[in-house]
Amino acid sequence: MGVLCLLLVILVFRTKVRLSKRSAYIAQKKQELAPVVSSFLFIEEDADRGEKTEYLKMKVSIREQLKDANSRKVFAEMLLDLQRDLSGEARERLYSLYTDLNLHEFAFEKLKSWRWEVLSQGIVELAQMQVTDAYSYIKPFINHRKGVVRKQAQLATVSLKREGIQYFLDTARYGISEWQQMKLMDVLTQFKDFIPPRFSLWLTSGNPDVVLFALRLIRHYRQNEAGAALNTLLGHPDDKIKIATLECIREFCLVDALEPLKANFPQYRTEVKMAVLDVFTELGSEKDIQFLLTIKKQRVSYIVKSKALSTINRIAPDTVLPQIAEITTRTVGDIGGKPNSPDPPPGGMIPVPDPGDGQGADEGDEWQSLLEEEEACPDISDLCCREEWESILFELTGAYQGELDLSFLPLIMEHEDKGRPEGGGEVKKEAEKIREMEVEAAVVDEEEKFRLELESILGRIYIVDKPASQPHSSVTGLEATEDNEINFELDSEPRKQDSAQETQDINEDAGMDSPAAPTAYRFSIFEELFRHCDAESKLILLDEILAVGGEKELLFLHTLETDESLEVRDKSVEIAQRLGEVLEKDATVLQQAKEEEEMPAANEGSSQTSAGIPPKQSLENCFLQTTASTAQPGENSLWDVPFELEETSANITANPVGDELNTPAYPGVSLLDRLNKIWGGMHG
């Protein structure tokens, strides 16, 4: 990397040294040759013999020096520089010196080079030295593929001969930039006694840049006889040509072109329309004002409309005056009106000044009517302001007076302002439509609906603890300390209560009747099942009620006496009877167990009661216990929720008898197992 940098530095240094040497050599050479050139240029024919001898010696010396390419190059540059600064006789002598020394031959040699920079250098040299013999050699390069060569060749062709411009316009195939056009025109202006050709001949050229250049030359040389051709060009597809044509029309004051412009005005684009309006500004008359006023009604650009108005004012000053927009809610005082202005009319409207005072009566009326029509059809900006204002009013005033407020309805209207009702009539129609629509719905009493929902919810709940009316037994009295801290203790032992009292309290809290009423059956799980199964399933469930049912099921069975199915009715009666017997038996057993607990501790080791009957566990009454316990895990896993009740039968026996609400009937049996069995039985 360092070596490369070093090499680069060395290369740059050497290049700089070389260039410095070369420029120093060139400066020295120029200094040596300058007196020679001066002598050659200002030698006089009537000079004495000594001067002529000196002249010949210098000429021989120069020829010797010009054999060297570098010297020849420097000498040629000197002559070219002087050729730019000199004119008249000195220039002619310079040209003679150039050709006498055969420097033009070396320039011709450059035209044969394949390198474009050498080629262009040769063209420039020959053109600058005005070597007219080079015209035929240079003109083929007018359409050279290289832009630099092409442009130099074009300039050389036009400058070397007067007919060069015609040849150039005939043969140019490439585009001609505006700068190139200006340079070519500058070359033409340097011709003395130049008679320009009729450039209208090239208005039909296939090259649009040639047409544009021809229009520029027509305008420059004031060739106004090309009026007919210019009118034809108004229909040219190129907008630039149209605009250039319009400029010519404007300069030449071709009034005949106004009517075609009026006819074709709507077809033009905005830029062309602006140029047309410029023409009307210069050439228009009062009879064109009608046409200009119609422009305002057309769907044109805002700038075109403004231009039309300004054109009207140019033709007839003060015809169109500035207008102030109508304001409906703001007063003049809010706007800051003039202090000397008269009192505004009611409503805060500012009158529009009457235009066209200087015009004839008939024309003034026509213009006034046209202006009024314009006010009735506001511009886009006015329409937007109006819509905005209407929306603000609508929001502030709310619904339309006397009409139904339907703003809450998601009406889909075809109106432009996105559904906002514009008038009261449309809103009314929509409201009537809505009222007349047929509605399919049931009238639901809110209270009845709530009651049904609550019953369905409560039917699924097992109330284990005390009802809300009773203070919770787990919370003892609260004592406030000096620090305002409340100390409390949790009592883990549930308080014993009568189940009937509990049921009554619960029902009272739920707003229901006494527990003896049939509504207590809603706490049974079978009620939900019976609601959704058929008669056969009900028969199966009745058997299960006998197996696992309690008092709740007993009460529920009473309600089945009104079932549709006769079999269900009969069986429910039978099951109710048998379940009652079972419950009585259980109640007796529990009472005996309670009595045995109250006996002295010496009898604790006894495993039998006083009656000789061993204490039964509630599970023993369940003949399904074995089947449930023998159920294989994994069977019907969808319904099998693996959980176990923590309370044992001993704890359960400590609870009061018949406390069915506190404990399930068969705590050791999974309820889901039971339901699973029922489900299996229902579906065979």
Next chain:
Amino acid sequence: MTAEGIGRTVLLAEDDHLLASLIGFRLEKAGYQVLMAANGRDVKQYLSESMPDIIVSDIMMPYFSGIELIDYVRTKLLSTVPVIIISSAGNEENVLTAFELGANDFIAKPFSPSELLVRVGRELTKT
């Protein structure tokens, strides 16, 4: 060498060495003594030493333009020496400014050295 300019000094201020050499050669051939200055500083130095009979100056020069030279000669040196301005084509505004400051004549490029010689002789004849 003609007797037209014998005994007359011309201060030529032109930064183009070749053109200056050409003009100087022509003026010397007409008998004038030509003092050539390549920039405005040399012009000021010459003017501090002695005032020439006529000044021929280009408008665009390094360090000290022809406009400033006219202003210097007319306001600082309070001299009425004739000044001829050589201007390039399209420099009309500068020409007008030079006339306002007191230039006597101007000649635009490209020009004929013979024409310049005539103008110089005419201005010297006036004085």
